[in-house]
Amino acid sequence: MTSPDSPRTSAPAPRLIATDLDGTLLRDDKSVSARTVAALAAAERAGIEVFFVTGRPARWMDVVSDHVHGHGLAICANGAAVVDLHAGGTFLEVRPLERPAALAVVKALRAAAPGTSFAVELTTGIHYEPDYPPFFLDPGATVATAEKLLFEEAPGAAAPVLKLLAQHPELDPDVFLAVARDAAGDQASFTRSSPTALIEISGLGVSKASTLARCCAERGITAEEVVAFGDMPNDIEMLSWAGRGYAMGNAHPEVIAAASGRTVGNMDDGVAVVIEQLVAEVSATS
Numbered sequence: 001m002t003s004p005d006s007p008r009t010s011a012p013a014p015r016l017i018a019t020d021l022d023g024t025l026l027r028d029d030k031s032v033s034a035r036t037v038a039a040l041a042a043a044e045r046a047g048i049e050v051f052f053v054t055g056r057p058a059r060w061m062d063v064v065s066d067h068v069h070g071h072g073l074a075i076c077a078n079g080a081a082v083v084d085l086h087a088g089g090t091f092l093e094v095r096p097l098e099r100p101a102a103l104a105v106v107k108a109l110r111a112a113a114p115g116t117s118f119a120v121e122l123t124t125g126i127h128y129e130p131d132y133p134p135f136f137l138d139p140g141a142t143v144a145t146a147e148k149l150l151f152e153e154a155p156g157a158a159a160p161v162l163k164l165l166a167q168h169p170e171l172d173p174d175v176f177l178a179v180a181r182d183a184a185g186d187q188a189s190f191t192r193s194s195p196t197a198l199i200e201i202s203g204l205g206v207s208k209a210s211t212l213a214r215c216c217a218e219r220g221i222t223a224e225e226v227v228a229f230g231d232m233p234n235d236i237e238m239l240s241w242a243g244r245g246y247a248m249g250n251a252h253p254e255v256i257a258a259a260s261g262r263t264v265g266n267m268d269d270g271v272a273v274v275i276e277q278l279v280a281e282v283s284a285t286s
Contacts, residue, residue: 011224011243011244012222012224012225012243013225013281013282013285014048014225014226014227014244014278014281014282015047015048015049015219015221015225015226016048016049016050016051016216016219016221016225016226016227017043017048017049017050017051017226017227017228017229017275017278018051018053018075018208018212018226018227018228018229018238018242019050019051019052019053019228019229019230019271020053020054020208020229020230020231020232020234020235020238021052021054021056021063021064022054022055022056022193023193023231023232023248023250023251023266024229024230024231024235024248024266024270024271025052025064025229025266025271026063026064026266027266027267028266028267030063031063032063032064032067033269033272035269035272036269036271036272037067038272039269039271039272039275039276039279040067040069040275041067041069042275042276042279043275043278043279044069044070046278046279046282046283047282048278048279048282049070049071049219049221050068050069050070051073051074051075051212051215052064052068052074052075053074053075053079053208053211053212053228053238054074054075054076054078055076055077055078055193055200055234056076056077057076057077057081057121057126057162058074058076058077058081058083058089058091059089059125061074061076061083061085061089064085065085065089068085068086072084072085072086072087073085073092073215075208075211075212075215076162077121077162077163077202078163078191078193078200078202078206078207078208078234079095079202079206079207079208079209079210079211079212080094080095080096080097080162080163080202080203080206080211081093081094081095081123081162082211082215091123093211094123094160094162095202095203095206095211096160096161096162096203097161097162097163097164097188097201097202097203097206098161098203099150099152099155099158099161101187101188101203101204102120102146102150102161102164102188102201103146103147103150104184104187105164105166105180105184105187105188105201106118106146106147106150106164108183108184108187109166109180109183109184111183112179112180112182112183112184113168113171113176113179113180113183115168115169115170116166116167116168117129117130117131117132117133117166117167117168118132118146118149118164118165118166118167119132119164119165119167120146120149120150120161120164120165121161121162121163121164121165122158122159122160122161122162123159123160123162124159125138125140125141126138126141127141127142127143127144127149128141128142128143129143129144129145129146129149130143130144132165132167133167146164162202163200163201163202164188164200164201165198165199165200165201166180166198166199166201167196167197167198167199168197169197170197171197172197173192173194173195173196173197173198176192176197176199177190177191177192177199177233180199180201186204187204188201188202188203188204189201189202189203189204189205189206189207191207191233191234192232192233192234193232193233193234193235194232200234207234207237207238208230208234208235208237208238209237209238209240209241210237212226212228212238212241213241222243223241223242223243224243225243226241226242226243226244227242227243227244227245227246227274227278228241228242228244228245228246229245229246229248229263229270229271229274230245230246230247230248230251230255230259231247231248231250231251231252231255231266232251232252232255233252233254233255235255236254236255236258239255239258239259239260240258240259244260244261245258245259245260245261246259246260246261246262246263246270246271246274247259247261247262247263248262248263248264248265248266248270248271249262249263249264249265249266249268249270250265250266250267261274
């Protein structure tokens with residue numbers, strides 16, 4: 001396993017850094033440290049593109065919008081959207097969860113895990129069921145059953161569904177994820193990034209990794225030229241796909257097992273620590 005103290009020097013020179021935000025790039029108070037700001041700028045000056053790859057919706061990207069250089073793109077909603085942060089979060093690509101599949105998931109989880117409540121994240125905002133735990137409530141949110149929230153007068157007429165959120169008040173988070181995958185894994189992609197029993201459900205095959213791979217292919221960048229950072233199960237595929245995948249010191253055990261490297265925690269600027277080494281590598285060979 002690599003670490004910030006023992007970089008894998010045989011790897012190709014990095015061309016792109018892909019980093020998660022919460023629990024990874026961001027500190028616990030959701031701020032970006034001065035050291036991290038400097039490291040991101042140094043990477044861009046060294047010719048290494050930086051992509052923020054997050055479960056957050058586009059409307060929650062203001063925390064890093066001032067730190068986007070060059071292309072200005074970010075991958076949001078666990079790969080369901082590519083947005084332009086230079087243009088205020090404009091959607092450039094959407095990989096939706098089709099509503100019939102979302103309804104099938106709701107039905108399956110209601111049967112497999114009674115007590116589950118749902119929220120629906122659309123390109124236009126989020127909507128909730130009455131029992132869904134309130135957080136950052138959108139003033140324009142509709143409160144109704146998931147079946148009503150997902151209903152369309154005419155197929156394809158409503159805003160695309162970026163992801164479905166499922167919350168359980170009692171189950172262990174990892175157990176809930178396993179139950180959901182067993183119940184409806186043929187209908188959608190399931191993951192989680194919260195310490196609570198909150199599952200994030202995307203279109204089948206949609207993940208941080210698959211959308212990042214598409215963005216890299218458009219730029220002629222191979223997986224081996226990508227360095228990725230993450231801390232939770234929704235980062236596992238991305239860390240496994242990248243040539244160098246770093247788990248944070250505060251990462252979930254399954255993330256640590258999947259990553260090829262490990263850095264220190266988000267409160268110790270773990271992403272910046274590695275970026276500084278990457279920039280030094282590039283400078284030494286240029």
